[in-house]
Amino acid sequence: MSGTLLLQQAINGLTLGAVYTLIALSFSLVMGILGILNLAIAELFMIGGYVGFTLIIAGAPLPVALLAGMLAAAALSLVIEKIGYEPLRNAPLITPMLSTLGFSIILQNLATNLWGSDPLQLPGDMLATRIALGEVSIGAMQLLVIGAAIVMVAALAFVIRYTTLGRALRAVAENRDVARLLGVRADRILLIAFLLSGLLAGAAGVLISLHYAAITPYIGVETGLKAIAVMVVGGVTRTWGALLAGPLIGLAEVATVAYGGSQIRDFVVYGLMILILLVRPQGLLGGARSDQGPRV
Amino acid sequence: MSTMPAPLLSLVDVTRTFGGVQALSGVSLDVAAGRITGVIGPNGAGKTTLFNVITGAYTPTAGEIYLDGARLTGLKPYQIARAGIARTFQNIRLFSSMSVWEHLLVAQRHDGSVFGRLLPAGLARSKAGREAEKALVFFGLEKVRDRPARELPYGTQRKVEMARALTANPRLLLLDEPIAGMSHEEADELRHLLMRLRADGLTILLIEHDMTFVMNLCDRIHVLDFGRQIAHGTPEAVRTDPAVLDAYLGADT
Incomplete structure (x- = not known):
C-alpha cells in the first residue's frame, strides 16, 4: 500500500475514532456516576443519527440536524433514567442494566418500524465536498466530524473540570451520600448526567451517519457498542483516556480492514479490549471504579 | 451559663432501629444556639447514628427533629444540608479527584441558574471564591490550596473537611471525632478555632472520645450508652454522674 493511501486511511481512522470518543464519553458519564453500563446508549446514538439524517435529507441545514439529533437522543x-433507572435505584x-438492554432492543425495533431495515442513503452529491491536502484529500464531512468531536470533548472536559455542575457531577460520582449531605441534589445531577450522555450519543449518531452517508437500524450494535471497548481501553472515567483510545481503536479498525480484511475487524477491536482487560484492567490512563469512595 | 439560650436543634424522642437492634431509643436533646455541645459515650453507643439521623442519611423510626422550630424529619439529606446543617465524618470523606480548593467550592450553593452552573466557579472575585478563601485562611490551608486533598496528612484532611462544611454557611456544624488522628498541638489549635467559631455565633455539636478535649471545650454534654441518653448537663455534672462512670467503666473492662 502506498504512503498516500496509508495517510488517507489514517484520516478515515481518525474520523471514526472521533465518533467513538464521543460515544465512549456518553457511556462513561453514566458509568462513572452509577457504575452501570447503559446499553441503550448505542441505540440512542442510532436514533439520534436517524433524526439528524432524516432532517438533512429533508433539506434542513446541518447545524439544525445535528442539534435535533442531539436533543432527540437526550430526551x-x-x-430511560426515569423509567429504567430511577425506580430501580x-x-x-444488574437490574437497571437489564432494563437498559430492554430499552435498546425496543429502540432498535422502533427504528426498524419507522425507517425500515434497509439503509437510508444520502444523495451522492450531498455534502460530498472534498478538500485536497497535497496528495490526500479530506472530506469536508470528515473535517466536520473531527472538528465537532474535538469541540464537544473540550466543552465536556471544561464543564467537568471547572464548573459548579462539573464539581457536583464528580462529587456524586465519587460518593453520592456525602455529596447529598453537602447539599448537592444527587437526583437532579443524575438526570443531568443522562442528559449530557444523550446529547453526546445523539451528536455521534448524526456525525457518523453523515460520514458514512448512510444509516441502518443496526448501526448501534455495529458501531455504538464498540465505544464500550474504547471506554475500557481508555479507562472508564477518564475523559482524556477516551480521547486517546477513540482514535486508537479507529486507526486499528481501519488498518485491520485495509491490511487484513473486514471479516476480522471486530475480532481485532474486541480482542484489543479483552487484552487490555487482562493486562491493564484500569485502562490505559487508569480511572476504573477503584477510586470510588466508601459510602457514609 | 445558668440560663441556656433557646435551642437551635431539638430532638424529640428519636428512635432508630436496624432490624431488631435499637441504635437510638427515645433520645431527646436540645442543642443550644451559639454553644458547643458534646456527645460522648462508649463505642457503639449510637453517636454516629445520631448524626446520621440528624442529617437525614437515616430517617428516624420514630420521633421528631426540629431546626429552629422547623420540622426536619423526613426531609432529604440535601434539603437538610440547605436548611443549615453541615457535618464532617468520623472516617474522612474527601473526594480523591479534588484539590483542597475544589473541596471549598463543592458545598456552596450557586444562584441556581443554568448559566451559573456552567460558569467556572471559584474565580477570585465571585462570592463562592471569597467564601472559599475565608475558610482557607481560617484553617491555615493556604499552602496546600492546590494539593489533592487526599494526599495530605490526616490532621490536615480533618481541617479540609471542616473547612468544606463551613463553606456551606451552616447554622449548625456537626463534627464527628474532629481531633481523631491529630497531634496534641493540632488538637489544641483546633480547640481555639472552634472557640472562635462559637464567638462568631456558630452552633456546634460534636462527637469526641478525647475527654480532656470535650471537657475543656463543651458548654454542655450529652452521654449516650446503648442508644439511650443516660446523662446530660455541664461538663462538671457529667464528669461525676454515677451512670456515666458506670457506663465507661463497664465498657472499658
Missing part, C-alpha cells in the same frame, strides 16, 4: 436518555446494579 430519550431522560426517559436500590436494586442490584
Whole structure:
C-alpha cells in the first residue's frame, strides 16, 4: 500500500475514532456516576443519527440536524433514567442494566418500524465536498466530524473540570451520600448526567451517519457498542483516556480492514479490549471504579 | 451559663432501629444556639447514628427533629444540608479527584441558574471564591490550596473537611471525632478555632472520645450508652454522674 493511501486511511481512522470518543464519553458519564453500563446508549446514538439524517435529507441545514439529533437522543436518555433507572435505584446494579438492554432492543425495533431495515442513503452529491491536502484529500464531512468531536470533548472536559455542575457531577460520582449531605441534589445531577450522555450519543449518531452517508437500524450494535471497548481501553472515567483510545481503536479498525480484511475487524477491536482487560484492567490512563469512595 | 439560650436543634424522642437492634431509643436533646455541645459515650453507643439521623442519611423510626422550630424529619439529606446543617465524618470523606480548593467550592450553593452552573466557579472575585478563601485562611490551608486533598496528612484532611462544611454557611456544624488522628498541638489549635467559631455565633455539636478535649471545650454534654441518653448537663455534672462512670467503666473492662 502506498504512503498516500496509508495517510488517507489514517484520516478515515481518525474520523471514526472521533465518533467513538464521543460515544465512549456518553457511556462513561453514566458509568462513572452509577457504575452501570447503559446499553441503550448505542441505540440512542442510532436514533439520534436517524433524526439528524432524516432532517438533512429533508433539506434542513446541518447545524439544525445535528442539534435535533442531539436533543432527540437526550430526551430519550431522560426517559430511560426515569423509567429504567430511577425506580430501580436500590436494586442490584444488574437490574437497571437489564432494563437498559430492554430499552435498546425496543429502540432498535422502533427504528426498524419507522425507517425500515434497509439503509437510508444520502444523495451522492450531498455534502460530498472534498478538500485536497497535497496528495490526500479530506472530506469536508470528515473535517466536520473531527472538528465537532474535538469541540464537544473540550466543552465536556471544561464543564467537568471547572464548573459548579462539573464539581457536583464528580462529587456524586465519587460518593453520592456525602455529596447529598453537602447539599448537592444527587437526583437532579443524575438526570443531568443522562442528559449530557444523550446529547453526546445523539451528536455521534448524526456525525457518523453523515460520514458514512448512510444509516441502518443496526448501526448501534455495529458501531455504538464498540465505544464500550474504547471506554475500557481508555479507562472508564477518564475523559482524556477516551480521547486517546477513540482514535486508537479507529486507526486499528481501519488498518485491520485495509491490511487484513473486514471479516476480522471486530475480532481485532474486541480482542484489543479483552487484552487490555487482562493486562491493564484500569485502562490505559487508569480511572476504573477503584477510586470510588466508601459510602457514609 | 445558668440560663441556656433557646435551642437551635431539638430532638424529640428519636428512635432508630436496624432490624431488631435499637441504635437510638427515645433520645431527646436540645442543642443550644451559639454553644458547643458534646456527645460522648462508649463505642457503639449510637453517636454516629445520631448524626446520621440528624442529617437525614437515616430517617428516624420514630420521633421528631426540629431546626429552629422547623420540622426536619423526613426531609432529604440535601434539603437538610440547605436548611443549615453541615457535618464532617468520623472516617474522612474527601473526594480523591479534588484539590483542597475544589473541596471549598463543592458545598456552596450557586444562584441556581443554568448559566451559573456552567460558569467556572471559584474565580477570585465571585462570592463562592471569597467564601472559599475565608475558610482557607481560617484553617491555615493556604499552602496546600492546590494539593489533592487526599494526599495530605490526616490532621490536615480533618481541617479540609471542616473547612468544606463551613463553606456551606451552616447554622449548625456537626463534627464527628474532629481531633481523631491529630497531634496534641493540632488538637489544641483546633480547640481555639472552634472557640472562635462559637464567638462568631456558630452552633456546634460534636462527637469526641478525647475527654480532656470535650471537657475543656463543651458548654454542655450529652452521654449516650446503648442508644439511650443516660446523662446530660455541664461538663462538671457529667464528669461525676454515677451512670456515666458506670457506663465507661463497664465498657472499658
